[in-house]
Amino acid sequence: MGPGAVTKADRLAELYRAESARVVNLAYALTGDRALAEDLMQEAFLKVGSRLRRVAPDDFGAYLRTTVVNLARSHHRRTFVRRKHAGEVEHQHVTRQRIYEEGAGVSDTRDMLWRALQSLPARQREAVVCRFFMDMSEQETARTLGVGVGTVKSSVSRGLQALRGIVDVDEVQER
Amino acid sequence: MNTNIEDEVAVMLRERTADIPPVYEPSDELLRRTRKRRTRKLVGVNALGALMLAGAIAGVGSLASQPEDQVGVTSTEVPVQSCFPGVDAPATRPITDPRLASMELWTQGAEADAVFAPRGGICSLANNPEDTVSMSVAVEQGGNAGGVCILHMRSGTAERVLRECELPTSPADEHTRDGDDLVRFTLANGVVGATLTYGTEVMTVSCAQGGPIDAIACDAIVDDYIARNRRAITGTQTAPSTTPTSTPDAPFVVPTIGCGVEFGSGTVNYRDPQRDLAEHPVDYEWGETPPDLADFAAFTTDETHVMTVLGRSEWSCRAVEGASGGTSLDIGPADADAPVHLSVDWLPHGPGLALACQYFATPALVAEAGANGEQCIPSEAAGRTLIPSGDAVVYFDDPDGTHGIAVLQVEGELDPEDTISVLTCKPGVGLTVADCETIVGEWSSRNRSDAP
16 A cells, blocks of 8 residues: 555544544434444444445445434433343333433423423434424435335324424413 | 424424534544554454553453452463352452453353353353253442343244344344354444354353453453354354355245234135235344255235244144234144244234233233223233333243243333334244244234344
8 A cells, every 4th residue: 555545544533523423423322322422333343444445435324323212222222122131111201290200400491492302212212303403304304214205204294293293282381 | 482393393302402512522442442452353363462552441340350460470360169059169260361260250161051150140041951951140339230141942943042142132232154064243232242043052151241341352352252252163262253245144034924814803804825925034034953944935915014922834824803803813734723923913902911911910001900990910820921121012932832932112101102012933833942932933023023
């Protein structure tokens, strides 16, 4: 390799600077945990770093985001299994009451919205975050999540419906 | 507050992430590991280089923890454990790959049915007397677990590999074919492995990172399994995989046959099968024995292929769409009971709920059944063996040989968009056990809802 040639590490470093913040944003929105989000970003780069030659440059960002979504899911699965074994899992739906109970000190509607988002079923949360935070189209969201466009539509619809219920109730009480 | 919830979500998330730096700098360790990973395929050839590499990689559990006195040693011995309780195994086994030095060999007696794993693991067997040997070893460290699974089948399909080793699939999976007999894979969830195929015989090893099992340990385990089991006829026993392909072979294709649909209102819509003749791709992803689909066809009830199941091309089919919304599809010889049956019903529709409760007892199902004064307890009273694969998929085998899969599509509370689907296939007239595996596996690949 001659001087000035772009090495794999050089390319990874460039991609890291270009994509890592966006990936942390996505992971944080999906997990609600900043430190975990940064860990998942690192893990994602480690995973895809070994596949740089196989991923087209234009596809790298999408590939990375799919990897982060999968890593976040794996984290949630492991957490769920641990809690399940510990007898801590109950089937609960997103309700205003639950948000209040779990979030002592919730200060305003946006805090409540944040907690409600974290309480959504994983697929709904992923779909809402990809569509309205990452500004992905329905097709991009479907590819990222590995589901059909129809599933994206229904997941977004259900997720927003649950979130809207939280906000609407809050507005009524503020008046 | 603005009542546009989409905007509110976007604003809220931007506020929440406002303090995330716009640019992160890659750590030296990340870049070093990236550089090293490029050379790690040489490890199997150059053992000394591998050990030097291991020492250079800080924080990589299984290798960094090797005692210093092993540096420079190219041959050593590791403990051997028997996965059969109470059955002795040889005390040690010599190795030449230093990446295995901190591991032990779990064995069932045959070389083909043995796999390395970091020491301190827990081994479990799931042997099917017919033709399957599977063994998994889980290893935990610091509350984080990884695992290794091997599977040895005399006749196999991708579906069986998935079931036995609980491997999910995703479009982001990578498959690298190396010769006619070897496929290496890296699944989107990080699991790596390989499948060796000889005729109808299939051998698979998979490795999930976690605890003391890191990426390099997984590579070592997979490489070793291939080296011990790949047959010399390929002439590529020790060659690392370099084929840059990432997609499986072109899918198999079978013709599509339309089925008459009997509606609950009593009308019958017998469709002209010729109208539906089209090619139906049968997408087997990896690792399977290529099924013989020469006289198979895809039987379908409509152009959307919502209900599409493989069967013998000379067979006939009959679909029923009940007035209440439940649907079914039977496929079989014209003059015999249909060995292939698919039921799809919605929830919390009563019959759908009863069907789902035969296989699942999720909180939503239990709550709904309880509200109706019923119980939701999957029954194995008839000798049925239920094999869960994730929260929403159950494979099952009945004493009469019937093989099947139940897929639950439910998110949160039950609502009419949720469904329960159950496909059964009974070997016998015109179908072998392997045929049923193919039929169930093909349907599963299109209808599992839990792939990551």
